[in-house]
Amino acid sequence: MTGRGRKALVSAIALFAAAAAWFSSLPSWARGRRARADASSAPAGPLPPPASPGLPSAEEISRRHFLTGLSIGLGAVGTAIVSVPIVGFIVGPLLRSQPDVWRPVGPLGQFKVGDTVKVTFQDPSPLPWAGVTADSAAWLRRVSESEFRAFSIHCTHLGCPIRWLASAHLFMCPCHGGVFYEDGRPAAGPPPVPLAELMVRVRDGQVEVRTRGVAITGGVLNPPPEKNAP
Amino acid sequence: MKVLRGAWHWLDERGGFAKAFGPVIRHRVPPESAQGRSAWLYVWGVATLAAFLLQVVTGVILATAYVPSTAHAYDSLQFITQDATLGTMLRGMHYFGASAMVVLLAIHMVRVFLTGSYKVPRELNWLSGVVLLALTFGMAFTGQLLRWDSDAVGSVFVAAEQAGRLPLIGSAVAHFILAGQNVGAATLSRFFALHVFILPGLIFLVIGFHLYLVLHNGVSELPASGRRVDRRAYRTWYHSLLDRSGKAYFPNAAWREFLVAATIVAIVAALALTLGPKELTGPPDPTNTQASPRPDWYLLWIFALLAVIPTALEDYVIVLGPLVVAILLIALPFVAGGGERALRRRPWAPAFVAASAVVVGALLYTGVREPWAPRFGTQPLSAAVVGTSSGQVYDGSQAFYALGCQYCHTVKGQGGIRGPDLTNVVNRLTEADIRAYILRGRPEMPAYQTIISASQLDAILRFLEATAGKTGAEAH
Secondary structure (H helix, E strand, O other): OOHHHHHHHHHHHHHHHHHHHHHHHHHHHHHHHHHHHHHHOOOOOOOOOOOOOOOOOHHHHHHHHHHHHHHHHHHHHHHHHHHHHHHHHHHHHHHOOOOOOEEEEEEHHHOOEOOEEEEEEEOOOOOHHHHHHHEEEEEEEEOOOOOEEEEEOEOOOOOOEOEEEOOOOEEEOOOOOOEEEOOOOEEEOOOOOOOOEEOEEEEOOEEEEEOOOOOOOOOOOOOOOOOOOO | OHHHHHHHHHHHHHHOHHHHHHHHHOOEEOHHHOOOHHHHHHOHHHHHHHHHHHHHHHHHHHHOOOOOOOOOHHHHHHHHHHOOOOHHHHHHHHHHHHHHHHHHHHHHHHHHHHOOOOOOOOHHHHHHHHHHHHHHHHHHHHHHHHOOOHHHHHHHHHHHHHHOOOOOOHHHHHHHHHOOOOOOHHHHHHHHHHHHHHHHHHHHHHHHHHHHHHHHHOOOOOOOOOOEEOOOOHHHHHHHHHHHHOEEHHHHHHHHHHHHHHHHHHHHHHHHHHOOOOOOOOOOOOOOOOOOOOOOHHHHHHHHHHHHOOHHHHHHHHHHHHHHHHHHHHHHHHHOOOEEOOHHHOOHHHHHHHHHHHHHHHHHHHHHHOOOOOOOOOOOOOHHHHOOOOHHHHHHHHHHHHOOHHHHOEEOOEEOOOOOOOOOHHHHOOHHHHHHHHHHOEOOEOOOOOOOOHHHHHHHHHHHHHHOOOOHHHHO
């Protein structure tokens, strides 16, 4: 995320928190004011009989209302302040865009025309403690001398890892039995859309794959904004 | 003895324990919850609490050795399981303790539902219990992820894809679950914090509220046919019942709960020692395409549900299913808060429980059997089974395997069960039909038009004739 974006996020959260604090303190303040108004609008004639001992006077009530409102308001302010870093920290990864990068997956000569093989590569910006989870994979096929196609290894149904069955020219999912043709079209079972594809290019004799985040399929209630094809 | 008593007096005089807690543990409960066979109906809440406390202590000790990093979690679990002193037992108890908690919670909930104990004035008892149910399933799901094996990584993807079906916020929630665009270093830490701090903290809080409500509203008396819940007069009536015949909770009712709690701990320990913890399914390698992720049994029925419902309904089930269940559970004490509590006057209640049990049971059964899953482990039929080791029939048997047919179809007792058993298919369908099915496919079967060669197709047909006991001559 850019510096400006981060500043905007922080100020938006701060603004929201301040508004929330103000709202939560509002009713009690209003109550306090009303109580005071009642006290001042009392008839100016003979003084009301003194309150029986133990019962608070109007002034005391208004003071209590004020202090109640003050306490709630201060609690809200504290909550609002601490919620800025909490919410920002948790939501942050959503707003931080992770630019996709080209990753080499092997020399051109390694791939035979017609073969579909699994290639593994690193995520765009793995953290040092990611270990093996920093890796991603794709099914890469050399369609012709110059053409490659790469498919996501995740089933479009619920994301399980699909297997390539070379002798059957099919991708099969072990979870709910989804099947895809070699061009990624759904062939049988629950998968609703074709396999996601990754971009492939050849640079300096190296085959490179463009990383991409997990392709969330969505569904009828959350239609994907763009087609899966690159 | 004298010294101990003296020490207790010293402590109690300064701490005020007997004064503060004596009335609490000796609060009066209806006699049927403290004596006779009916008292055993009332032990399941404390039994669930015992399972939770077991999870807390075993979990805390596991956390002293577990490393919540995506790079090391799997190795640390292997260390706990294989090298650490009594590590297998501890992990096993945490695993079976989770199952115990889910099962006991279900029993407790069913009991409260069947005795109508959620009715006035105990609506909040029920609602806080519903929150505890949701939190428990949250613990069950996050817990299985902490094993951080290939199942766990697969489950994260499955959870993200399911969240992706939500309208509007789907993709954002999916990436929130992954903690980024992909499974990575941040994914596990979040689930660790959820499983170890956030959810247990909430559970402690809500259990405290739940227990407070049990004291405030009192343990519900057994229902009697014809005795309706009177919203206005119930409390007065209930307190006069306690004054007449109430028993002190401790020890009259409590001893049964201690017995059940101790039995549960013993059973969990025995299971841990005999069966051991759930085995790790392999390293958390997201590039492993040989993995077949499966959830633990208490979520398997949902996994099965997503396999058996029509695809067109799936998104609605994923999104609306939990919503409908939540609304039903929350609405229950408001919609049915008064009236009769006795089972005889609420025949729909046991019917509903039975129907739910049948549905969940059937889904669990089919989830274990998973007929929809291809059987990747199946092997090509041997020459002995085929009856020949060369020629068109044998080639057909090999093509039947190579083209993936056998992953879903059984022939002569071997193969998958997704599609029909094809041993005798030539007796059911004409050769032309079989050819058409193979070439054009079915909704549940790929079309092999562009995949199969003419000679392979012929060979498979001869093979299928042979498995049905027909020779080529008979078939034509």
